[in-house]
Amino acid sequence: MKLNLRIWRQKSPLDKGRFEEYALDNVSEDSSFLEMLDLLCEQLVAEGKEALAFDHDCREGICGMCALTINGIPHGPEKQTTTCQLHMRHFKDGETITVEPWRAKPLPVIKDLVVDRSPFDRIIQSGGFISARTGSAVDANAVPIPKQTADTAMDAAACIGCGACVAACPNASAMLFTAAKVSHMNNLPQGEVEKDRRTLAMVTTMDGEGFGGCTNVGECEAVCPKGISLDMIAQLNRDYTSAQVKNFFEPVS
Amino acid sequence: MKLDAKIPAGPLSEKWSSHKFNMKLVNPANRRKYNIIVVGSGLAGGAAAASLAEQGYNVSSFCYQDSPRRAHSIAAQGGINAAKNYQNDGDSVHRLFYDTVKGGDYRSREANVYRLAEVSADIIDQCVAQGVPFAREYGGLLANRSFGGAQVSRTFYARGQTGQQLLLGAYSALSKQIGLGKVKMYNRHEMLDLVLVDGHAKGIVARNMTTGVITRHAADCVILATGGYGNAFFLSTNAQGCNVTAAYRAHKRGAGFANPCFTQIHPTCIPVHGENQSKLTLMSESLRNDGRIWAPKDSATAAKIRAGELNPNDVSEDDRDYYLERKYPSFGNLAPRDISSRAAKELCDAGQGVASTGLGVFLDFRDAIQRDGKQAIEERYGNLFEMYQRITGDDPYSTPMMIFPAVHYTMGGLWVDYNLESTIPGLFVGGEANFSDHGANRLGASALMQGLADGYFVLPYTVGNYLGEAGIASAGTITIEHPAFEAVEAGVKSRMDQLMSIGGTQSPRSFHKRLGKIIWDECGMARSREGLEGAIEQIQALRKEFWSDLRVTGDADGINPELERAGRVADFMEFGELMCRDALMREESCGGHFRVEYQTDEGEALRNDEDYTFVGVWEYQGDDIAPALHKEALIYENITLATRSYK
Numbered sequence: 001m002k003l004n005l006r007i008w009r010q011k012s013p014l015d016k017g018r019f020e021e022y023a024l025d026n027v028s029e030d031s032s033f034l035e036m037l038d039l040l041c042e043q044l045v046a047e048g049k050e051a052l053a054f055d056h057d058c059r060e061g062i063c064g065m066c067a068l069t070i071n072g073i074p075h076g077p078e079k080q081t082t083t084c085q086l087h088m089r090h091f092k093d094g095e096t097i098t099v100e101p102w103r104a105k106p107l108p109v110i111k112d113l114v115v116d117r118s119p120f121d122r123i124i125q126s127g128g129f130i131s132a133r134t135g136s137a138v139d140a141n142a143v144p145i146p147k148q149t150a151d152t153a154m155d156a157a158a159c160i161g162c163g164a165c166v167a168a169c170p171n172a173s174a175m176l177f178t179a180a181k182v183s184h185m186n187n188l189p190q191g192e193v194e195k196d197r198r199t200l201a202m203v204t205t206m207d208g209e210g211f212g213g214c215t216n217v218g219e220c221e222a223v224c225p226k227g228i229s230l231d232m233i234a235q236l237n238r239d240y241t242s243a244q245v246k247n248f249f250e251p252v253s
Numbered sequence: 254m255k256l257d258a259k260i261p262a263g264p265l266s267e268k269w270s271s272h273k274f275n276m277k278l279v280n281p282a283n284r285r286k287y288n289i290i291v292v293g294s295g296l297a298g299g300a301a302a303a304s305l306a307e308q309g310y311n312v313s314s315f316c317y318q319d320s321p322r323r324a325h326s327i328a329a330q331g332g333i334n335a336a337k338n339y340q341n342d343g344d345s346v347h348r349l350f351y352d353t354v355k356g357g358d359y360r361s362r363e364a365n366v367y368r369l370a371e372v373s374a375d376i377i378d379q380c381v382a383q384g385v386p387f388a389r390e391y392g393g394l395l396a397n398r399s400f401g402g403a404q405v406s407r408t409f410y411a412r413g414q415t416g417q418q419l420l421l422g423a424y425s426a427l428s429k430q431i432g433l434g435k436v437k438m439y440n441r442h443e444m445l446d447l448v449l450v451d452g453h454a455k456g457i458v459a460r461n462m463t464t465g466v467i468t469r470h471a472a473d474c475v476i477l478a479t480g481g482y483g484n485a486f487f488l489s490t491n492a493q494g495c496n497v498t499a500a501y502r503a504h505k506r507g508a509g510f511a512n513p514c515f516t517q518i519h520p521t522c523i524p525v526h527g528e529n530q531s532k533l534t535l536m537s538e539s540l541r542n543d544g545r546i547w548a549p550k551d552s553a554t555a556a557k558i559r560a561g562e563l564n565p566n567d568v569s570e571d572d573r574d575y576y577l578e579r580k581y582p583s584f585g586n587l588a589p590r591d592i593s594s595r596a597a598k599e600l601c602d603a604g605q606g607v608a609s610t611g612l613g614v615f616l617d618f619r620d621a622i623q624r625d626g627k628q629a630i631e632e633r634y635g636n637l638f639e640m641y642q643r644i645t646g647d648d649p650y651s652t653p654m655m656i657f658p659a660v661h662y663t664m665g666g667l668w669v670d671y672n673l674e675s676t677i678p679g680l681f682v683g684g685e686a687n688f689s690d691h692g693a694n695r696l697g698a699s700a701l702m703q704g705l706a707d708g709y710f711v712l713p714y715t716v717g718n719y720l721g722e723a724g725i726a727s728a729g730t731i732t733i734e735h736p737a738f739e740a741v742e743a744g745v746k747s748r749m750d751q752l753m754s755i756g757g758t759q760s761p762r763s764f765h766k767r768l769g770k771i772i773w774d775e776c777g778m779a780r781s782r783e784g785l786e787g788a789i790e791q792i793q794a795l796r797k798e799f800w801s802d803l804r805v806t807g808d809a810d811g812i813n814p815e816l817e818r819a820g821r822v823a824d825f826m827e828f829g830e831l832m833c834r835d836a837l838m839r840e841e842s843c844g845g846h847f848r849v850e851y852q853t854d855e856g857e858a859l860r861n862d863e864d865y866t867f868v869g870v871w872e873y874q875g876d877d878i879a880p881a882l883h884k885e886a887l888i889y890e891n892i893t894l895a896t897r898s899y900k
């Protein structure tokens with residue numbers, strides 16, 4: 001395949017950045033999107049130019065490191081597919097492909113296509129855990145958990161923290177990310193004790209990081225590579241309201 | 254180099270508890286005076302950092318990814334073993350211990366493996382308490398499945414994403430400690446060298462990958478949990494960033510490297526598609542519970558399938574060779590990884606392979622779908638089938654999957670004693686980065702078990718013992734102003750400058766590819782004296798070429814993926830040679846190490862217990878000097894060595 005690539009280049013967080021155009025030939029349609037970018041990097045190095053900076057690691061759709069907006073869509077055109085699992089057979093020979101970083105103020109560009117996602121870590125640090133000091137656990141089968149509850153928790157826990165939800169949202173809201181973690185833990189009996197505290201702390205941190213509010217647009221669910229459902233946001237809203245009410249009468253933390 | 258494994262005295266089942274009792278303790282109020290560095294944030298590193306911080310130590314944690322949640326433990330699919338015997342099928346600590354030693358082809362240390370089996374049950378308790386959503390039965394109890402190399406169901410799993418869920422558990426515990434200020438997290442930092450003060454590990458020099466600044470970090474001891482070296486092969490199932498640099502730098506500073514030739518080739522990966530492939534994708538071994546592995550009986554049929562003239566579904570039953578079921582009737586498709594991989598290679602070498610390259614065999618679900626229905630199969634493997642279809646474009650419900658072995662795990666690693674301490678005092682090594690538990694071959698679902706055992710239940714004790722022995726007077730006394738840091742930092746900087754200034758014509762990736770091909774061809778699934786000797790020469794020549802014709806574009810003062818790869822490839826070059834030397838030294842076939850000169854008439858591995866029941870530990874002597882071999886004899890007091898048979 002032959003491709004025309006329009007790729008965002010930006011030297012540093014302070015640089016304004018711009019699109020640059022590259023022509024790339026001999027791309028196999030069996031190769032992945034990132035392998036196509038590898039090929040471009042090799043071509044740039046051969047020309048003595050600086051290679052492209054982009055985040056990627058496992059290349060099997062689970063680490064959540066890869067993060068490209070392809071032709072305007074976070075992770076590209078295929079449903080429930082991370083950038084690294086997107087293959088070139090979904091593009092046409094001679095096509096022009098536009099590649100950008102996530103576009104969201106709370107996740108600023110560090111260089112080229114690499115963004116800073118540390119706000120996600122801080123949201124988790126503020127409450128996205130179930131306190132279980134090593135060595136203090138009871139037998140794993142001591143508390144039976146209905147299969148359906150465990151399955152729902154797993155649906156939520158499948159989030160890979162890539163940030164596509166924020167990139168797709170017109171408000172740059174991180175509600176789907178936060179809701180996934182809250183739903184995962186709040187649904188389990190082990191997570192019950194810290195439920196209110198967790199929910200309040202994570203939402204407060206999320207707001208403090210500058211993410212926008214949720215206005216039920218649903219773009220996040222549409223681009224989520226792991227199919228995290230908007231139902232999780234509904235649960236977050238419910239748990240948050242309930243925690244706030246309880247907190248009003250008696251502080252939960 | 255002195256190799257003292259420090260195995261506690263007493264009966265096997267009491268070693269760990271009596272050792273724990275005999276350890277020095279650090280007063281809870283004094284723990285905050287100690288600093289501990291943990292490099293790597295996967296299962297071993299993340300769990301160790303979180304647990305040590307919970308105990309009250311100050312921890313600095315390093316990872317090269319943008320978040321500790323992305324360490325490559327996350328990609329493990331199938332499950333984690335534990336001797337819970339929830340299925341009432343005869344499992345026990347002793348059986349898990351026995352299976353692991355046997356699966357490792359009797360090249361692992363009894364005491365360490367027993368401890369691993371012993372703490373395995375605690376791991377499951379710990380993970381459930383953290384909210385890991387393991388699969389459950391309708392009654393609410395935990396579900397189990399069986400896994401390659403075992404005849405009991407002891408594997409716990411969370412769909413096909415067990416590694417992800419376990420890692421997120423460790424990450425959440427770590428995050429809590431980061432939030433509390435007990436762990437200082439260094440994301441996007443790569444350790445480039447180890448700092449020794451008076452022979453003890455007291456710090457590291459790292460590169461901030463965002464700014465390019467070389468930074469110093471001092472501590473009372475250092476834990477490496479930096480994973481395996483599978484990317485020496487270029488193509489592997491490892492993440493792109495996985496590398497041997499931290500472990501190899503420690504090796505150059507005096508840490509013995511054990512059994513580097515013990516690498517695991519996983520039987521069920523998606524076959525290679527072409528020249529520009531950057532990684533191989535694993536399909537969980539759990540697929541072998543229901544899928545049947547076969548290749549056409551004759552090469553003419555295989556050729557027609559490769560050419561696309563024959564649909565594999567139209568190959569009659571008589572023309573199919575279900576070779577694992579034929580050769581190993583009692584284990585069948587669940588034969589251990591090394592045996593399954595080699596069997597696939599033999600068939601493909603004989604021309605019976607499928608896929609466009611001829612390097613592939615079928616993993617067929619036709620019979621399972623007929624027996625259990627499509628829905629049952631979808632429930633068990635739905636996400637894996639989707640992943641396969643996404644990558645290959647084929648639908649495994651209607652067309653048999655194609656698989657081929659790929660490099661997946663490395664059993665070798667830095668040598669450690671019973672305390673997981675390397676030959677450098679104060680340098681501890683956990684998880685895949687050490688060599689201790691899997692011998693010459695790892696059983697499925699045992700890597701997650703080992704990573705978490707080391708991180709949650711071993712290192713937090715043994716590190717405390719080391720600090721307790723050193724005494725409170727020394728706590729926190731070494732700072733980054735110490736002259737040792739200056740010297741190491743200068744070395745790191747000059748190496749960076751050297752990589753940037755060669756000004757040649759070839760990219761780091763092109764060197765990596767060439768290196769990987771040499772190692773895969775000569776130190777992969779089948780090894781020979783001639784091939785290995787040739788490989789060592791080729792790697793040495795390639796290393797010279799690397800240092801004279803490398804081209805790194807861009808600058809060193811910010812994110813530069815080319816520079817990062819160049820540094821890693823430089824270390825893989827030296828390390829690849831060590832792998833070949835180790836493979837050459839070991840004149841026997843065992844586990845993942847198959848020397849063509851040593852096989853039975855039936856083509857099975859021929860172990861030589863008389864001469865090779867030892868750990869081969871290499872001591873670095875200099876860049877162009879052959880390393881020195883030391884041997885730790887493996888003594889089996891509780892298990893009788895036997896020929897491993899899965900027939």
